[in-house]
Amino acid sequence: MSNTFFTAGTHFGHRSILSMCRRPFESIEEHDQALTDNWNSVVGPDDTVWHLGDFAYRCSPQRTREIFGELNGVKHLVTGNHDFKNETRKLPWASPTELTEVNLGGQIYVLCHYGLRSWRNMRRGSIQLFGHSHGRLPDTSQCIDVGVDNFDYRPVSLPKFVRA
Template sequence: MSKLFFTADTHFGHESILRLCKRPFDSPEAMDEILIARWNSKVAPNDLVYHLGDISFRAGKPPQDYLERLHGQIHLIIGNHDSREKLEGSPRLRSISDIKEISWKGQRIVLCHYPMREWPGAWSGAWHLFGHVHGNLDDQPLGYSLDVGIDSHDYAPLAVEEIAAIMATRDKHFGS
């Protein structure tokens, strides 16, 4: 049975991200290899992965070169550093969206690259998963919203069960 994963902000090939986010890698190439290894150690080929944007940035090769090395059936939520034109038609991407709603075991989940202060279903317990902020909101959680970017989660995708465990510690925040 396949598993469900979420991640964001891999920024494959992006040299400046090492400094900007204080990533503990010696070079973009070393970062890329470690990120791919961590991804593939958790995700199996038939698992479902939602990547919430910024696959790569300023890399010397196209994003498809990185995607080809990653396990899973990948759905992309476009980030500010992704080019829809360059990614459409990629055989590794099952879908490309700006925002998407899915359900897991009856749990409504709203996916967007950008964090929202309020999202569809927030008042009725919907989760909001996002990226973009590279952990800069981790000390300010808002209800059932979560930065699933790799900078906040040991440089690897999060299984939905891991997210459920985090959400179980949160106050609903919206409504009563």
Template sequence: MSFVKKFYVADTHFGHGTVIQSCGRPFKSTQEMDEYMIREWNSVVGYNDIVYHLGDFAMGLQDEDRIRGIFNRLNGRMALVLGNHDYKKPNAVHPTLARLDWFLTPTPSLETNDGGLRVYLSHYAHRTWPGSHKGSVHFYGHSHGKCPPIGRSRDVGVDVKDVAFRPRSFAELTKGMPDV
């Protein structure tokens, strides 16, 4: 078995036509956007790698076959940190997402270690986070590149220029970050 890598991404919004216009995504249709993101994802993520998806995986969750089809085409073992569009109603994960074969049970926040550092994962940006005063890193989504980083935090959403519609590694995401 090859070395397992970790990747991070947020806000793919698979199947969400409105996000193309509202976020200025360079696609003519959701089909084009979805296919592009699937290709980009699979170009960097291996079969056994881990991808932490920080929320808003897809829209149109009532079409379970379409969502499952996209999910099954993506390389890696995936963990979902829940975003605002991942719920059917308050505090209830959308059943379509709940039935997918996630590596970990979908959760509102999560911690891992990467690059020798503690990493706090949330869909939302936090001004402070667990370990923020002790050198930890915070990755978030939700803001589609509109929320500037604070200290060792940053947006990992696909709309951020250096994320560019594909999962990114810890080293890529922390390049130039203070003291990392």
């Protein structure tokens, strides 16, 4: 049985993200390896991962491809602000998009890199998932930041963040 995971803001290769977000790593190499190991510790080869943007930044094209190839799962991209002018968009994503909706178990999730103020069916129970803010934009009951800075530097599955 496959699972679905969400993540955002990995920023592979981005040295400045360590200090900008106070990530607890001594080097970008340690950061990238820890995020890769964390990803693969929860995501299996047949699982689905929705990456909500900023996969890599200031990472060489070769290294970006290497990291992508090391990560488990069927990977989808919802593009972020750092994904437009680099190797990220050229990777073999199952689906690249800027905004999408997924239905998981009858629950609609609206996926966007950015936290939105309104979205289709928000008054009918849909939940918006986002990244970009690195934990600086508070969640609400309908709008959740699934970025790595909020979830121990790893993708998160539905039971981990869905509120009862």
